[in-house]
Amino acid sequence: MEHKQLTSKNILITGGAGFIGSNLCEKFLAQENKVVCLDDFSMGRQENIAHLLENPNFKLIEGDIRNLEDCKKAVEGAEIVLHQAALGSVPRSIADPITSNDVNISGFLNMLVATKEAGVKRFVYAASSSTYGDHQALPKIEENIGKPLSPYAVTKYVNELYANVFADLYGLELIGLRYFNVFGRKQRPDGAYAAVIPKFIGLLMEHKRPTIFGKGDFSRDFTYIENVLQANELAATTTNPEAIGQVYNVAFGERTTVKEMFELMRSLLGKYDEKINDIEAIYGDNRQGDIPHSLASIDKAKTLLGYSPQYSFKKGLTEAIDWYWNDLK
Template sequence: MLTKKKILITGVAGFIGSNLLEKFIEQDNTIVGLDNFSTGKPENIEPFLKSDHFTFIEGDIRNLEDCKKAVEGVDIIFHQAALGSVPRSINDPITSNAVNVSGFLNLLSVAKDEGVKRFIYAASSSTYGDHPDLPKEEDKIGKPLSPYAVTKYVNELYADVFSKTYGIETIGLRYFNVFGKRQDPFGAYAAVIPKFVISLLNGESPTINGDGETSRDFTYIDNVVHANEQAAITENQEAVNQVYNVAYGERISLNTLFALIQEFLGEFDENIQKIQPNYGPERTGDVRHSLASIEKANKLMGYNPQFNVRKGLENASKWYHDNLNIKSHS
């Protein structure tokens, strides 16, 4: 268990960052959080602001001084701050690069100067690009299919060079389609699961890109929190200065995904069971199928995810139903 450490979480007001905050604050850690609220939400951290164990800094990883302030005296960094989304990077590659590459380098450089013990960062399954093999294994990658994928691969290259050159311990976690509580269902770049959920809660037909047989290894947030904790506490020297897939190790199609979400939300409103999806064009830059091998993470750092997609969706659907004011953003 990760306990009694001083840790920095960047992107702390975001979906994954706020879930890490919630977990680690309960375990008697002292936490510094950094966020500029470009995609994160104040309400995600609001319950924790009164805690003596949490200090929030509103700042930007593109600003070196903000990074220096945040990193001071920290043992471990969980770097989640980034501009996600393949479509966003296609529309605005320059900003995606500024945040995801320059911001990453700022934080990594400051971490090295401050003597931070371990730097754990959000990598991405998009790094696999056009490599055809399934399941995805960490050492076999193809050419990136989007500016976003380029930025996340560059993160891995910088982390590798910094670990070899300066001795800082780095661990990259290639997230596969994470979902769960506090994931934003609104805005142009919302992920597929919360988009489906909000459409169904509104009594509307969601749009499935393509024929719906595109498949993904959807990963419940609690699995991701577990992976970050294992990365922080592992004492296996073979486990550091590596990248790992973080997933459940099963893939399901978008059509099956829709049916599962419909089943769980239908328990709250039977009219949801009658809604049929619309089908639209495929999304530019998307891969057809994705499935992770989680063997390396299991073997080297004891990653053992407990939530398959069905169990995760059951939890997530209840959270969305209980927490989303459906009409407030319509």
């Protein structure tokens, strides 16, 4: 299946100053697109997009997806919407379910309404592997999900339900991408809800011991940012009618335990700073709402989208650590 490059389009990227969104902005600006970034900077960071502000093909709209008027303003003239804006983190949603619901469900609905009213057809949105909930079978197959285990998981599942309804009622071309533990450049190591990989890298660089929840035998299908960029481009450009109106796992299709992740990370960082090789992790209690194991089947994305992830966990982590060492020192 031919991989079509996304070029010469007007693209709206919501959450475009965030980790994944800013990487998408960079990629598609480099491919001669016009990019509008909508972000309220609750999660996104000015520094992620500061170098793009001088680009005449880049426009920043500071706004909130919870405000329908902001959504309508942002979607004007767009041909494709890449919806990344959300409040991530399972623990955050457990601590504050109302805000997660407002942003992830009401904000999502606002974006769908604004997209429909503007006459934009293609809407690609960030879904989540958390949707699999308590379904225990591995690998995770898109059609088989369980009961959600957190408010965050509920919100991301509701997004998929709304997407189906808007596709059926209004003819929108909606494609959901269920991200599996995405990591890479621009993902911040600080804050109470930092993802595990940047958080551990940040701690090790400071010669601090990270805490692993449980015995370290929980496993994840850690997915490097480059694989996610590829999936978004494929979803934005596909002309395969069977591929539209679907949700897809976006992952590499291999799982790594948290203990293995820590050990590989330590050895890669140890090449830059020998003292890191001697740091041991602390082991604590399991964390509420955590899924024990996560592994994606990526057969559907391969078959219908032509998805072909190029970055294994080790290859991605090697590149990510190089970025952190050079950009965060």
